Amino acid sequence: xxxxxxLKTLISPLVLTVSIQAMAxxxxxxxxxxxxxLIECKASVDDFRAFTxxxxxxxxxLGWQRKxxxxxPFLYIYQNKQPLDVYGHPTQEVALAxxxxxxxxxxxxxxxxxxxxxxxxxxxFVGIPLFRGEKLIKTEPATADRFTFYIKQVLSEMxxxxxxxxxxxxxxxxxxEVDAMMGQLDK
Numbered sequence: 589x590x591x592x593x594x595l596k597t598l599i600s601p602l603v604l605t606v607s608i609q610a611m612a613x614x615x616x617x618x619x620x621x622x623x624x625x626l627i628e629c630k631a632s633v634d635d636f637r638a639f640t641x642x643x644x645x646x647x648x649x650l651g652w653q654r655k656x657x658x659x660x661p662f663l664y665i666y667q668n669k670q671p672l673d674v675y676g677h678p679t680q681e682v683a684l685a686x687x688x689x690x691x692x693x694x695x696x697x698x699x700x701x702x703x704x705x706x707x708x709x710x711x712x713f714v715g716i717p718l719f720r721g722e723k724l725i726k727t728e729p730a731t732a733d734r735f736t737f738y739i740k741q742v743l744s745e746m747x748x749x750x751x752x753x754x755x756x757x758x759x760x761x762x763x764x765e766v767d768a769m770m771g772q773l774d775k
Contacts (some may be wrong), residue, residue, distance in 0.1 A: 618646040620672065626689045627674050627682065629725040629757035633737040636689075636759040643684065652682065659750035665692060675705065675755065683754060688742060690756030698745045698753040705755075707743045719745040725757070735769075736762040 618639065623646075625631040626639060639646055647654070652666035664684040671678035674691040681692035693701075698719050701707065707721040726739040738760045746752045 618649060620650055623650060623682070623689070624672060624674060627672075627691055627756040629739050629741050631757075633728050633734070633739070633759050639689070655681075657750050659748055660746060660752070662686075663690075663692075663754070675701070677701075682756075685744075685754060685756070686758060687760050688740075688756055688758030690742065690744075690754040693753045693755065695751055696753045698743055698755075701743050701753060701755050705741060705743070707741060718747060719743070722758075730762070730765065734761075735765040738762070 622631070622635070622639070626636060631639075644654075647666050650668070651670060652668045654664065655667045656665050657663065662685065665681055666683065667681050669680065671680050672682065672691070674682075677691070677693065679691045679693055681694070683690050683692050698721075702709075702719070702721055705723070707723050710720045710722055713720040721743045723741045724738055725741050728737045728739065730736040738758075740758045740760060742754075742756060742758050744754050746754060
């Protein structure tokens with residue numbers, strides 16, 4: 589057998605193995621630090637997109653289990669036995685909420701968070717007996733394949749049978765750009 593045939597026989601499985609490992613490592617590369625960065629608004633819109641493409645797998649890989657709360661139907665809540673330190677406060681619950689990822693603090697007053705992080709009440713919620721606040725952290729400009737995005741630190745007081753404060757980050761597209769694109773689709 590010529591030497592090139594032997595080399596091909598040896599190299600082909602090696603290339604396949606390296607390719608599979610590279611694919612697996614990119615899938616396995618999501619870490620607790622990545623999750624913390626998403627919640628603390630230290631991640632980019634691309635990081636958020638990559639996370640949301642397979643968020644169930646990422647949570648599972650890090651030991652988070654889905655434990656929704658019937659009293660908070662708009663949150664996808666995940667729990668972990670290992671606390672995650674977010675903004676200097678440990679939590680064993682995180683959630684997907686709208687266009688963001690938040691830390692969940694049960695039976696915890698929102699006011700110390702608002703004060704420490706300088707989060708002001710959102711104007712749409714003034715006079716309502718619930719606190720909703722946000723602070724713009726960063727604007728990522730539009731590119732050829734996406735809208736302008738606003739990365740915002742958010743804090744909300746949730747009341748009722750399952751009171752909690754949720755604190756984290758949203759990754760919101762520019763509404764006017766989205767509306768303009770939708771208007772073009774209607775034509």
